[in-house]
Amino acid sequence: MSDLPKRIRILEEGPREGFQIEKGPIPTSRKIDLINSLSETGLEQIQVTSFVSPTAVPQMADAEELVKGFTRKPGVRYTGLWLNDKGLERAIATGKLDIRGSLSLTTSEKFLLRNQRRTHAQNVEAVRGMIAMFKHYNVEVNRASIMAVFGCNFEGDIPTSKVIDIAQQLFDLAEEGGCKIKTLSLADTMAWATPGSIRRVVGAVREKFPEVELSLHLHDTRGMGIANAYAGMEMGVAIFDAAVAGLGGCPFASHKGASGNVCTEDLVFMCDEMGIETGIDLEKLIESALLAEEVVGHPLPGSVKMGGSLAKLRKKVAEEAGKTV
Amino acid sequence: MSDLPKRIRILEEGPREGFQIEKGPIPTSRKIDLINSLSETGLEQIQVTSFVSPTAVPQMADAEELVKGFTRKPGVRYTGLWLNDKGLERAIATGKLDIRGSLSLTTSEKFLLRNQRRTHAQNVEAVRGMIAMFKHYNVEVNRASIMAVFGCNFEGDIPTSKVIDIAQQLFDLAEEGGCKIKTLSLADTMAWATPGSIRRVVGAVREKFPEVELSLHLHDTRGMGIANAYAGMEMGVAIFDAAVAGLGGCPFASHKGASGNVCTEDLVFMCDEMGIETGIDLEKLIESALLAEEVVGHPLPGSVKMGGSLAKLRKKVAEEAGKTV
8 A cells, every 4th residue: 555645636526527417407506516616625726617519518508607607716727628619718818717738648549539529630630639739828738638548338448558658659759749648548438447447557657657746537427436546546547537426427327327426425425534645525525415406307327425534533523432533 | 464364254244233323114925035045155254143132232132043044055154142141042043043152342441431331351251151151151262352442432542552452352252162263353443453553453463362363353434344354464464354345334413423444345345456365255245235235225334336346447457358367
């Protein structure tokens, strides 16, 4: 366990990941309530919305209104997601978001063809276009991510050598464009990872690119999210995407296949109990998680919001014993 | 990861753990359907019911009828739970169960007083009584378990030294009674464990009693079940209790605090993907998990029953590529 980090950074993606899968309309004011609540938890970064086509993702049609409505808390970074020039322009135009550039490639061409109707070669060109776009808007680029790192529903298992190869391509593209990648995010886009593959792939990437900071984006479709995060920490990973209450997932069959990110408060709970700092107040985060459930109007998968923290129980035990904590 | 076992044994407790928390009545025939379905999965042991007071646990009033009704599959052990002579007599009287003796102590006297209205000294006497009872009925005793190993809602954190001390008391009591404990089960009764405490406590117990086989009983109330099982495996633990579909837990607030065991099929999925044998057919187990959900009539917490296996996806990928697996 010697590689366990002393502190991890959690990047909240709940509002963006979560609301886009919801079928019913959610009032923008309620989304804003959740973002304002999350701002009070100690989270350092919150991804608030996507600037994507309202025809394709109707739940995100209120992106501008939402950004206008929430209250920025000093010290918190508020980010958005975009997939092209138009989205980036919309994000910049809000004048209220922290705009950072990120490059992305995918290990699986079959997934890419299906999901973005592009070949890998076209995707490489798209990255070049992205770099040019970021330059044009004077946006710094220091992050890259690889999708479908641990397996793909359409291509199957992904060899570790392919992940290394794609990472190298991203670093080369960045260098060619005059940027330097500081953080590389490995995304388990289709929830194929288990602790064994996390250790194997993270180990190989870390060995090949020791100077790069690694980050994990873990989907919890098969219940491995927390175990995978733990295995990542054992390999020294100290940055994780997460979603409050497990937003984006749902225990109802009508949302079958809904694959929420690893749950933020469950991750914070594990870290708290293992002496790993997150800077996040778990009790406040549990309040946000309960609010998230209220906002979407159905149960969300996170566990600690129901099970409660141990700090609270310890306090009760101490009070009953006539002591103070 | 060098301590990861090559094979683990999973002891299914779903029917017993799961049905006792359900509020509505479940027809005995449906419980039997689930047991018969589980019998076909490759599970080596299934705990089918509790022989407890029907007044205290009305859902278990059909214990005899249930045992009479299910079909024994050769090679599978079917067990029951009892807390006293009367329960053991009822279990033996069915003539259809695999009766094995187990001794149990609890780390937390406050929990014991609350849950069983006994002091620790009274509980030690109860263990002596249990040993005498097992002898009387000619039941072999080779297993012991410790409750509330990783923490207690009423006593707080439990020092590892106390766990060691209680384990020693169990071994001494067994020796005094002429039995030998081969397997020691460490139960996270109130879901206080995280991978860090699993490693610490299992490590200490293993070091002190290297000849004893360890087993983990993990509740998933705070979403740590699978991560804790993984941390246990890293410490060489190769026996786990589990509950199909996470029976015993429920994402509904009306079941708040319902703390299912770690989910059997999620655990089997992790093992399958990490090359750890379980002897269990995951596809059949997923069918049983979906049946369990039907039988209780509400969503259950397991993930793989919704996310599906990767073996199935790999097969589909191979078929589409015109190959065979």
